[in-house]
Amino acid sequence: MDKKISRRDFLKVAGVGAATTAVLTGCGPASRLVTREPYTKMPEYTYNGLSTYYATTCRECSAGCGLIVRTMQGRALKTEGNQNNPVNLGKTCARGQTTLEGLYNPDRVTDPIRRDSRGSTIVKKMDWDSAIQVVADALSKNRPDEIAFLMGLAPDHLFDLVTDLTKAAGAAAPVRFGALGMFEARATLVQAANDMFGQAGLPFFDIGNADLVFSFGANFLETWLSPVAQTREYSQLRRSNPNRRGYFVQFESRMSQTGAKADEWIPAKPGSEALVVLAIGRLVAEANNITLPTAFSNADVNAAAAAADVSVDTLKHLASLFASAGHPLAIPGGAALGGSNGLQVADAVLALNALVGNVGKAGGVFLSPVAPLTDAYHRPANLKEMSDFVDLLKSGKIKVLFVHGVNPVFELPKSLGLEDAMSKVLQIISFSSFPDETALQSDYVFPDHHGLESWGYQKVATGSSSSVLSGAQPVIVPFFNTKATADVLLAAVQKAGGALASALKFKDELEYIQSKLSSLISEPDGFFSAPEINTFTAFFQQYGGWWKTTDNRVALSGSDALNKTFNASAAQFNGDGDFFLLPFVAPVIAEAGANKPHLQETADPTTTVMWNTWVEINPDTARQLGVQNDDVVSITSSAGTVEASVYLYPAIRPDTIAMPFGQGHTAYGQFAQGRGANPADLLSNSTNEAGDLAFASMKVSVKKIGKKRQLSRLEGVLGIYGKFGQQ
Amino acid sequence: MPKELQSPMDSANPAQDVQGIWGMTIDQDLCTGCQACVAACSMENNVPFVGEVDAGYGRSMQWIRIERFWQGSYPNIKATPYQPVMCQNCHNAPCEPVCPVFASVHSASEDLNLQVYNRCVGTRYCANNCPYQARVFNWRDYMDPRQRPELVTLSNHWNPDVTVRRRGIMEKCTFCIQRIRHAEDTAASENRDIRDGEVVPACAQACPASAITFGRINDPATKVSQAADTSRGSHLLEELGTIPHVTYLAGGA
Structure with missing residues (x-):
């Protein structure tokens, strides 16, 4: 009887093994501030069976909504909006709700890896020391003009760090891109x-x-x-x-x-x-x-x-x-x-x-108000600039490319030739948390933490009438063997040595963030103030950011606008197909939600289709083409061809067809891969006058190919039995 | 009749028996169909995903669905206002009398429909009898990590306050009863009544348009009572006499 483990002992052991409570990064950044404690030594505010809540920032898109994450015994259980944050005032969208399915995604990159050859799924696990050495070598053994950074729209603190890094190294400023920015x-x-x-x-x-x-x-x-x-x-x-x-x-x-x-x-x-x-x-x-x-x-x-x-x-x-x-x-x-x-x-x-x-x-x-820590709104690269960037890669002048927070191989139109250009780059290092298409074309993947495991901040571009800096902090101990990209870069810089090392002398990510936040201490109109940086950081974590209490929108005069001359004409279209192609970002899964099963299974608001790509065709047009619901059609533009199942959509012009962007992944994990089609394959690289992608300028032809593939939809369909899973 | 099968409105002494009737209003003028409530509900209540094929067969498990219908034809076509439909928690609930094992029962004190998972034997009579199609059935062991390896990591975010259901069990919206109970316990321990707005179901909490209001509909002072008491309010399939506790506020001009 003495040998038996009591229930209480079992729980103790399980508690230590499975998860520790409440506390933040283990061996990662700021371990000098936060330590991993055993279950038996919980912080005094933690009780068994009660939740601990952390304020942080959603990283599903770059809007910078504040989140309150409910955690219990070291697990993140539920995200809710942060009622304090002026951007979302306690609300979230469907993507914010399912961000936990990214955090606990079974397909995450769990360790730093090296790929034998690009595109191959055969990888070798590395340890973080050698990973940092790879980055250090890449930074020190290449000339500054042979180094390029490609960054996503979030998070901003990392973009700032890379900007400082490239400035100190004399390299070109990081290029910033995201599919949402492209379609916006x-x-x-x-x-x-x-x-x-x-x-x-x-x-x-x-x-x-x-x-x-x-x-x-x-x-x-x-x-x-x-x-x-x-x-x-x-x-x-x-x-x-x-x-x-x-x-x-x-x-x-x-x-x-x-x-x-x-x-x-x-x-x-x-x-x-x-x-x-x-x-x-x-x-x-x-x-x-x-x-x-x-x-x-x-x-x-x-x-x-x-x-x-x-x-x-x-x-x-x-x-x-x-x-x-x-x-x-x-x-x-x-x-x-x-x-x-x-x-x-x-x-x-x-x-x-x-x-x-x-x-x-x-x-x-x-x-929109200019966010704290910046002088103006800095927009991401438009397609023209991305095209120049691709040309630069193509020229072979770039020896090492770092990619973080963006999946351009999936997001950019194929016609830009990014994959071809990437083959001219000697070394590609991805920091992706997920095995996406770009990570698959990289030599190394050094996975960053998920947004909910990370420190950071996001400069809010629009959405609030006041100037907002949304703050992020880890809500759980990192679930896998990942490492904050900021820490990897800071450590690599120190290893590389030289002027760069002395320019970026930060112990870790948090110290870098604090160095930026310190300028806000003396800033007027903040909704909290603090005498020194540690107190300021504590409030910043507690409230989930720092924002002003005033209306910081810029009121302009419109009088000059009326004196401009417009010689407007109708837009020009590419190709000679019969139909206008309207690609739109899928409202629920958007550009990067395809790896979250609950988002996949959430019905599209207007068509109720789940888990796949459809093409919307007016019922009258469909009759002329001789196609029915669920018939597969091939859609051809001057740039390419894709196939998708037809959805008879009564609220579309007969001369237009529409396709959602967000599916058609060739990688990105089990829930996304091999599902649907990507309308970006149909787009040429033509731009509008401001250099943005003219994504709605294609004319396409539609052809029935004699196949049927049933779309799963929430709305009622008659006679579906025995049809699924068959082509 | 056993007390748990009685409705407070049948009670001889309702003032004593009724603790408060929970109800909801959904403003269809504000609902933008964004599906935040659907996702929030699924994440709060451990609702499984079933995959593309089962979803196509109509076995998806979400406790809320957002309906839209088309009116007219191109170019004079309109989408009807988005209509989130979940269990209406009827006062006269058609699902209750047909359950042979009393898995679908009525809360006398709060006029809620309860679903007792460990009584349910999966006859599906209740779903058959629900005029709102608000009930969903576990056709497989969707929540079993031994059968679905992808759940080994994903299960880390499951809500410990909500039972994980297995194959053969009927389930439905509970008005986030775990949140109701939590608030009731807190109020009781502080020796006070529940405040208006203290219980917020996951759907209402997420809704970016604030279209969903929740509270006690037997108290005329609550926000939800006041919202329901307008010329815009109506119930789904009112003519059936189910007396639902969800009031829809008409959308559109």
Whole structure:
């Protein structure tokens, strides 16, 4: 009997073995601040059976929403929004909810690995010391101009560190890219603000205080810029004032999840957006008896109506709505910016806002607050710059490429030739936490921690009226043998020695972050203040960041915008297919959610399709093509061909087909790999005037290939039995 | 009738028996169909994923689904306002009288539908009788890491407050009863009533549009009672007389 292990002893042993409570990074950064303690010596605030909550920042996209993560006995159990964080005020999206499936993903890269040959899944595990040596050698044995960094949109602290590193080394600044930024056309938005208001920055659309919103393609309730914040604003638009319900009109050729919420959906022909905006502007000026400003003087209402396939009466009706509204607001976005004349559309929409005098006013257009620790909004690379970067790789001048936080092999159009260019680079080191396509083409993968295991901060680009720095801290001990990329780089720099080592003398990631945060101690208007950096860091962790209590949006003048001259024309299209191709970011799984099974199984909001790629075709068009639901069609553009199952979508123009972006992975783990198709394979590398990818400028042909592949969908389907799993 | 089968509204002395009736409003004007509630519910309540093939057969297990229907045809087409549907926690619940083993029972004190997993033998009569199709059935051992190796790591985030269900068990939305019980225990230990807003189910907590309100609908002072008491409120399939505890606020103009 004495030999038996009592239940209590068993629990003790299990507790020590399986997980320790509450405390942060074990052997990683800041182990001098936090230590791994046994179960029997818990911190005094931890009780068995009670949860411990940590404030951190979501890294599923770059919006920087604050999270509160519930943990118990060293496991992260649930993410909720951080009610303090001004970006999301306690709310999250579906991706934020399932971020735990990334953390505990069975396909994570568990150790630093070396690949025998690129593309091969046969790898050898390394230890971290030799991994750091590889990085140190790469930094010291190559000339600075032979080193390149490619970074994702999050996290910002690592981007800052790499920026400092490259500056000290005399190498080129890191290039920053992300598929969401590409589909949001961020360069176009920034350029348009500069064109129209004379100041570059990310526009802020005050949806909540408007009473009429015209959205030209902006999918602001899905993945666009800061969807959680914009959904809250949308709520305000509809219900904040009991006496009036804000009205919402969406212009797009395929009804998106956002468009489905609109009171009026205007299926304008792709490419006609600029003409429509200017025509509405002209009609608004006439309705309000304003002298016709230069900006709208060239607009031709009849020609615009014809080009857009929308009646003149409809345009007049919309213009009278806009002219008579108290706080009208127009938003450019989505496919409207992804045409060859996307910048013209953005410019025209901002001019339309200027026409009704809402620039810099409540319910109108501002520039987003500039985040703490930065002088201005620095946009990610547009496609033009990415194309230059690919050319640089192709030239063979780059000997070592570091990649973190982005999966360009999957995200960039194939026509850019990135994979080919990467083969010219001698050494590629990926810091990916997941076995994605880019990691598969790398020689080494030195996996970073998951966002919930990491220190960091994110400079919030837009979504809040105040200037916000969202803070991240580890909520659990790293689950696998991963290491913070910042620590790897800092250690490698010290190993490499020389001037670089003395320029970046930081013990670890946290010390680097503190060196940045220290400038905020003396900053006015912070919602907390602290006398010195350790107290400041403690508050920063406790509240999940630092933000101002003031409205930091930049109010501009729109008067110059009306004096610009527009010579708008319809957009140009590539290829001679019969259909306009509209690729859109899948609202639920977005660009990187495909490896999370609950996101895969969450129904698409408008089609209810799960786990795969579909192509949306108008039922009338489908009848002409002789295709039914679930027939596989091949879609061919001048850049490539993909195959996908048909979904008969009643709310799309008959001359347009639409495909979600987010599936079609050739790697990225068991839930993503070999599933669906990637519409980026159909895109050419043509850009709009601001250098952003003209992703909505392809014409494609559609051909039935005589196969059927049943789509799993939530909505009822008759006669499905025995059909699944068969081609 | 045994007490747990009685409804508080049948009680001779409701003031004494009723602790408070939980209910919910869903504002369809605000719901953007973003699926945050669906994901939040699944993560909170250990709802399994079933994979593409089973999902295609209609075996996906989410406790909430967001319905949308099309009205009209192109170009005069509209999507009906998104409608999240979960267990409506009916007062006269059609699922209850058909259960041969009393797995689907009624809480007399709170007018909730309870599902007792360890009584359930999987006859599926309740799902058959539910007019809202709110119940989901475990066709396989979806939560067994021995059968699904991918769950060995994924199971680390499972909520210890919620039972993991196995094959042959019927389940449904519980109004996050673990959160209700937690709040009730806290209130009891502090010798006070539950405050309005103290219980927030996972769906309502996540909802970026704040379309979901939860609370006690028998107290006219709560937010949820006030939200439900407008001209916009209605119940799903009202004509069946199930008296659901979820009120939908009409969307659209």
